[in-house]
Amino acid sequence: MRISLRFLVPLALALGAIAYSVVPLVDQLTLKWFVRDLDIRTKLIASAAQEPLVELLTDNSRDRLRLQRVQAFLNRMLQDERIFAIGFCNDAGTLVYTTFTFPPDIGCRASDAAPEESGHIVKRRGGALYVATAPVVVEEKRLGEMVIVHDMSFIELRSADTKRYIVWLFAAIGAVIALITVVIAELSWRGWTAGIKALIRGQSLALSPQPNAPELRPIARDLEAMVRDLEGERRMRDESQISWTPAALRKILREDLKGEEILIASNREPYVHVRRNERVEVQRPASGLVTALEPVMRACSGTWIAHGSGNADRENVDAHDHLMVPPEKPVYRIRRVWLSREEDAGYYFGFSNEGLWPLCHMAHTRPVFRASDWEYYRAVNRKFADAIRQESRTEDPIILVQDYHFALLPRMIRERLPHATIITFWHIPWPNPEAFGICPWREQILDGLLGSSILGFHTQFHCNNFFDTVDRYLEARVNRETSTISYGGDPTEVRRYPISLEWPPSPLASQKPVAECREQIRLENGLGPAVRIGIGVDRLDYTKGILERFAAIERLLEIDARWIGHFAFIEIAAPSRSSIEEYQSLDARVRTAAQRVNDRFGTPDCKPIILKIEHHDADEVYTHYRAADVCFVSSLHDGMNLVAKEYVAARDDERGALILSQFAGAAGELPEALIVNPYDTEQCATALRVALDMPPVEQRERMRSMRSLIQEFNVYRWAGRMLLDAARMRHRRRLASGARRTSKVIDLRRA
Ligand code: F6P
Numbered sequence: 001m002r003i004s005l006r007f008l009v010p011l012a013l014a015l016g017a018i019a020y021s022v023v024p025l026v027d028q029l030t031l032k033w034f035v036r037d038l039d040i041r042t043k044l045i046a047s048a049a050q051e052p053l054v055e056l057l058t059d060n061s062r063d064r065l066r067l068q069r070v071q072a073f074l075n076r077m078l079q080d081e082r083i084f085a086i087g088f089c090n091d092a093g094t095l096v097y098t099t100f101t102f103p104p105d106i107g108c109r110a111s112d113a114a115p116e117e118s119g120h121i122v123k124r125r126g127g128a129l130y131v132a133t134a135p136v137v138v139e140e141k142r143l144g145e146m147v148i149v150h151d152m153s154f155i156e157l158r159s160a161d162t163k164r165y166i167v168w169l170f171a172a173i174g175a176v177i178a179l180i181t182v183v184i185a186e187l188s189w190r191g192w193t194a195g196i197k198a199l200i201r202g203q204s205l206a207l208s209p210q211p212n213a214p215e216l217r218p219i220a221r222d223l224e225a226m227v228r229d230l231e232g233e234r235r236m237r238d239e240s241q242i243s244w245t246p247a248a249l250r251k252i253l254r255e256d257l258k259g260e261e262i263l264i265a266s267n268r269e270p271y272v273h274v275r276r277n278e279r280v281e282v283q284r285p286a287s288g289l290v291t292a293l294e295p296v297m298r299a300c301s302g303t304w305i306a307h308g309s310g311n312a313d314r315e316n317v318d319a320h321d322h323l324m325v326p327p328e329k330p331v332y333r334i335r336r337v338w339l340s341r342e343e344d345a346g347y348y349f350g351f352s353n354e355g356l357w358p359l360c361h362m363a364h365t366r367p368v369f370r371a372s373d374w375e376y377y378r379a380v381n382r383k384f385a386d387a388i389r390q391e392s393r394t395e396d397p398i399i400l401v402q403d404y405h406f407a408l409l410p411r412m413i414r415e416r417l418p419h420a421t422i423i424t425f426w427h428i429p430w431p432n433p434e435a436f437g438i439c440p441w442r443e444q445i446l447d448g449l450l451g452s453s454i455l456g457f458h459t460q461f462h463c464n465n466f467f468d469t470v471d472r473y474l475e476a477r478v479n480r481e482t483s484t485i486s487y488g489g490d491p492t493e494v495r496r497y498p499i500s501l502e503w504p505p506s507p508l509a510s511q512k513p514v515a516e517c518r519e520q521i522r523l524e525n526g527l528g529p530a531v532r533i534g535i536g537v538d539r540l541d542y543t544k545g546i547l548e549r550f551a552a553i554e555r556l557l558e559i560d561a562r563w564i565g566h567f568a569f570i571e572i573a574a575p576s577r578s579s580i581e582e583y584q585s586l587d588a589r590v591r592t593a594a595q596r597v598n599d600r601f602g603t604p605d606c607k608p609i610i611l612k613i614e615h616h617d618a619d620e621v622y623t624h625y626r627a628a629d630v631c632f633v634s635s636l637h638d639g640m641n642l643v644a645k646e647y648v649a650a651r652d653d654e655r656g657a658l659i660l661s662q663f664a665g666a667a668g669e670l671p672e673a674l675i676v677n678p679y680d681t682e683q684c685a686t687a688l689r690v691a692l693d694m695p696p697v698e699q700r701e702r703m704r705s706m707r708s709l710i711q712e713f714n715v716y717r718w719a720g721r722m723l724l725d726a727a728r729m730r731h732r733r734r735l736a737s738g739a740r741r742t743s744k745v746i747d748l749r750r751a
Contacts, residue, residue: 007185008178019170023163030162034155038130039118041082042148046134049077049146053088054138070097084129084151088136090144106131106149115145127153239724244503244717246299252720253300256727261394262302265384265409266402267348269306269334270294271325273316280312282327284618286539286574288499288642289402289427291618294326295502296719301332303391305384307348308336337387339380345579346376348405353577355439356404360428362435363543363636365582369440378408381448385412395419398726401452403427408444411451414489421726424452425497428639429665430462433472446474450487454725456497458640458665463494493729497722498669499640503714505649507618514626514653521627527568531606532692534569535628537621537643539576540613542586545634545661545678546573550593552634552684553608557601560689565603567692569632570610570624587613625650630657630691634678638664644673645710654703657691659684669709672702 056070074086078099087098089108106122106129119132130150136143242248253259270290272283284290297304308314308321317323317336324330339347350373359367384406388399396419401409403426410422426449436442446469449455457463463483471478476487484491511517521533534553538544553569573590577583594609601608616624625631631647641664648658648670660666660673667675674687 007181011178011181012174015170015174019167022170023166026162026166027159030159031155034152034158035118035121035130038150038152039132041150042119042132042134045077045080045083045148046136046146049073050136053136053146054143057088057136057143058138067097071099074099082151082154083148085149087147087149088144089133089147091142095147096144102147103129103149106147108147109133109145119148119150121152127151127156239717239721240712242717242720244712244714244720246295246716249296249299249716249720249723252723252727256724257398257730260730261392261397262300262400263388263391263397264293264297264302264304264400264402265306265388265406266290266293266304267307267352267405269308269310269313269336270297270304271323271327271334272310273312274310275312280315283310283615286576286615288640291501291642291646292499292715292718293400293402295506295715297332298326299716300719303333303335305335305337305387305391307344308338309344314338335387335391337384339383343376343380343383346370346373347380349577349580351377352405354580354582356407357428357543358582359436359439360404360431361543361637362429362431365542367438374441381406381408381412384409385416388413389416392417392420396421396730398423398723400425400722408448409451410455411448414451421454421730422452423454423456423722423726424449425456425499425722426462426639427458427499429637430457430465430469432465433469436465436469437473442469442473446470447487450474450476450485450492451489452492453490453729454493454495454722456495456722458496458498459668460496462639462665463496466494493725495725497718498665498713499642499718500710500713500715501642501645501649502716503649503711504652505622505646507622508650508652510619511622511626511650514651514655517623517626521570521624525568525570525610526605528605530566532563532567532629533627534567534630534632534688535624535647536569536571536573536632536634537616537624537646538571538573540573540578540583540587540590541576542582543636543638545636546571546586546590547593548636548678548681548684549632549634550590550597550609551681552632552678552688554597554600555681555685556688557597557608559685563689563692564601564608565606568606568608568610570628571612572616572621572624573611573613574615575613621646622650625656626653628656630659630688632659632684632688633661633664633666634659634676634684635661635664636678638666640665642666644670648703648706649710651703651707654700654707655696656703657694657699658702658706659687659691669713670706672705 052073053070056066056073059066059069061069070088074088074097077083077086078101085099085102085106087095087102087106087108090096091111093108093111095102095108103124109116115135116133119130122129122131130152132148132150133145134148135145253262266289268285268287268290270284270293272285274281274283284294293304308317313336321336321338323334323336325332325334350368350370354368355370355373356367358365392399395417397417398421399413399417401413401422401424406424410424413420413422430436439445450470455466457466467478467480467485470476470485470487474487476485478485483494485494512520518533521527522529522531527533536546536549538546540546549569549571556567557564571594575587578587591611591613594611597609598607625647628647631644633641633644635641638661641661644658644660644664644666647656658670658673660670660675661678662675663678667673674691676684676687678684
């Protein structure tokens with residue numbers, strides 16, 4: 001109402017002002033018309049009276065009798081109620097005959113005055129009079145002129161009426177405009193506020209049941225952007241207020257997701273049963289993905305669907321291929337999916353690791369695309385989609401699809417479970433459109449991924465590359481402002497979720513003090529107490545820059561002889577994908593390079609490179625981290641690289657130095673590391689030297705800052721953010737389907 005008043009008061013004032021200025025104009029105009037009428041009447045009266053009046057004036061009767069006759073004639077003319085008085089002025093300009101009503105203050109004009117076209121108004125107390133004259137002529141001889149006095153009081157009455165009408169007219173127009181405006185404004189306002197409320201509740205304006213006027217759309221867009229920003233800020237504030245622990249994750253599941261079902265699909269399983277002779281060992285694979293997701297699964301329970309790749313896996317599942325883990329305290333379930341040797345070769349070794357892996361890493365290894373591999377890749381993705389369908393107890397579970405092995409899986413799940421919330425996380429880099437464009441099945445891969453509700457990458461750079469790629473190869477609507485891509489069905493949100501570690505990392509719990517770890521590692525490797533230790537931990541993969549790392553160590557020993565015999569670099573390289581030729585050749589080249597450096601600079605007590613190409617469990621790896629003065633991560637390209645974060649997490653003594661490749665996603669988060677270009681051997685050798693000479697105070701400062709970042713942005717936050725986004729999305733969808741239902745009801749009622 002207050003808003004209506006704000007509109008109505010100016011409207012009333014404007015209309016009043018217009019009426020106020022229009023009334024005198026209309027008044028003047030009507031007066032002009034009346035005066036013209038009176039002039040015409042004067043002429044008509046004069047012409048009608050001409051003949052009888054001339055007759056009476058030229059009558060030879062006595063003056064007195066003529067006076068009586070003329071006055072009687074003039075008085076008869078007065079019967080027209082609008083003529084107030086008539087008089088006759090003779091040729092000398094003397095008023096000789098008048099009606100009895102003739103006002104004494106009106107006289108004759110000068111005898112030689114020219115005939116007048118129009119009369120004049122005489123204002124008097126009793127009302128205005130209009131005085132007009134008309135000549136009386138006989139045979140072209142002027143006898144005098146008639147003075148006809150009109151009563152103008154009726155004109156004044158009409159003028160007052162006109163003023164009243166105008167005022168009423170404007171009042172009526174104002175009332176009608178006001179009424180129409182208030183009704184329209186009220187209706188628009190209701191629709192608009194309903195839309196805004198819906199938006200604030202988390203719905204899109206487009207989902208509001210109220211029709212959206214096109215002229216309001218730009219405002220709606222701005223508002224939507226504003227709400228999004230506020231939402232983002234609120235989310236960040238909320239996130240930073242949460243202490244990210246397994247309990248926080250469980251709380252999100254309980255409160256935000258109301259205990260919804262969670263399923264994970266990944267190629268690598270978190271526990272592998274391996275038979276060695278008569279014994280079966282349970283191994284934790286050297287996988288960043290497993291390192292990150294396992295603690296999340298411990299917190300959330302649910303089912304993890306993965307390839308059963310261990311040679312004793314089949315002996316350790318129930319009739320439904322299920323297994324409860326972790327072995328020491330089972331809290332979640334693994335569902336193992338079995339692949340034939342051909343499937344494994346085509347889908348995992350072939351398309352995933354000879355095709356997509358080099359394609360996305362761009363580490364100068366040529367991708368190989370075989371049509372047969374692609375067929376296996378599709379078939380295995382389908383197999384996992386069917387397994388997920390079997391495992392899901394509800395129609396709308398939350399499914400976390402992991403990595404490049406399953407680019408087609410999101411779309412396949414969407415076909416089987418249309419209401420599922422599918423969060424896909426791509427653990428490796430996403431290349432630029434030109435690089436990605438060489439893949440013969442690029443459109444199918446993009447289409448598969450866009451079956452996801454949320455698609456995550458480690459860095460914004462990879463998100464942007466994905467936007468560019470979709471823009472280039474698909475007819476999709478890419479909205480970078482909202483970070484969404486619409487392609488056919490529901491939009492996919494593309495977001496950055498930098499992966500991290502559990503905090504504190506569980507392997508740390510069983511670790512001895514740093515000095516003892518160092519002692520142990522020196523002892524194991526036959527190193528004297530003066531030897532400083534470097535550490536590298538990787539899968540034996542060409543993207544990790546192991547050869548470049550060895551070249552830097554060699555160069556360090558060339559430029560700074562202090563370290564010959566006093567520096568040993570332990571390289572733990574877990575064998576990986578060893579049936580692929582490229583990996584076999586890397587294995588050979590790495591061994592040769594280590595041998596060459598050792599031959600050049602080795603001493604009886606200290607080999608500069610101690611190469612261990614074998615599996616190490618997490619506890620062993622953490623002991624090495626704690627023993628090392630420097631950790632060197634030299635990836636040629638890496639999505640994130642958790643080794644860098646693990647080294648920092650392992651150093652609760654706040655000592656040690658980290659050298660980190662600028663091409664690992666982690667470099668964006670850990671600027672306190674010594675950031676290097678692994679292709680630049682001189683720079684890397686200098687970094688090694690700086691790291692080994694770094695004063696303890698500086699080590700502490702850098703470590704402290706990196707540790708606080710990893711503590712704050714730990715893996716629970718990584719998973720929690722995705723789950724919170726999923727919860728928000730599910731909430732929106734439910735509101736939207738509620739809104740759609742409501743609008744359907746409205747439509748039915750209308751029908
Ligand atoms: O880097 C991405 C990633 O999926 C890691 O999580 C994992 O360490 C690796 O690639 C895959 O390794 P694998 O082929 O042994 O499963």
